[in-house]
Amino acid sequence: MRKFVLTALMAAVAMPAIAVPASAQSQREVRESRQDLREERREMRQAQRYGDGRDVRRERRDVRQARQEVREDVRDRNRVYGRNDWRAYRNTNRNLYARGNWNAPFRYNQFRAGARIAPAFYGQRYWINDPWRYRLPQVRGNQRWVRHYNDVVLVDYRRGIVIDTIRGFYF
Template structure:
């Protein structure tokens, strides 16, 4: 019975640890520290299980849960740093970067909605925003490009020709 309990406890500890998201090697110090805390708490839990004291096991489990919770919160804070309106506050302090300029296209303005299918002429390489980080736009993702359509910025899935996202009046 004791072996069964130990095995179940080890499985309960190991399975949730697989759900903890992994991130690239260039991590913030805080995330690295949180991951180290998780390892330390997991080690403490294993020691408590080996000793067999229920009170210690209960406390160690709670500590491990708390360490994982902190890691998830910090990871989500880091992941959501570049959100929809990050560019808007940046635009307030760098208005020249977002100036309208003399931009014309060989077609008329059309207001696109999310999910709309557009012709390749609208998202050809001439309309790509080559450096989206310069404008503080979120990461486009695989198979997607930020394009300029008059004063709007449109995220297009260029494989299917679908509009994924629209930021109207991006350029002033």
């Protein structure tokens, strides 16, 4: 029984390390699509050298489709999300937003836009390093998305001013 419990604990600890963030997956898709496009171009050159007209037309069509796939993957990777685009994504990816009972070393505060907060609330260890993963809007300049209990707060970290707050972001 003890071995079973230890194995289960090791598996539970290893699972978050195995999970790949959405942005890395998207970047991988772009890389694979570009590799497919290079392969299709290589096949088209071979068809132009050694094949007949039908082979060349088929390969040109394949190259066009590969180019279109690269464009779509790049567009998906670079998509800019609006303020509420995360809601539908959260409903289909609940495990990504279920981050357990997360507590900071300070008490919970409801921050409002325009409020000035202390650096302890938006320290680097609370930053969300990959907001694209959660479909949060992109930030500008000196802004960062910060987790505060189950809320997400957009903070100008130079001045300590709250720009936006999304309450109940995590489950």
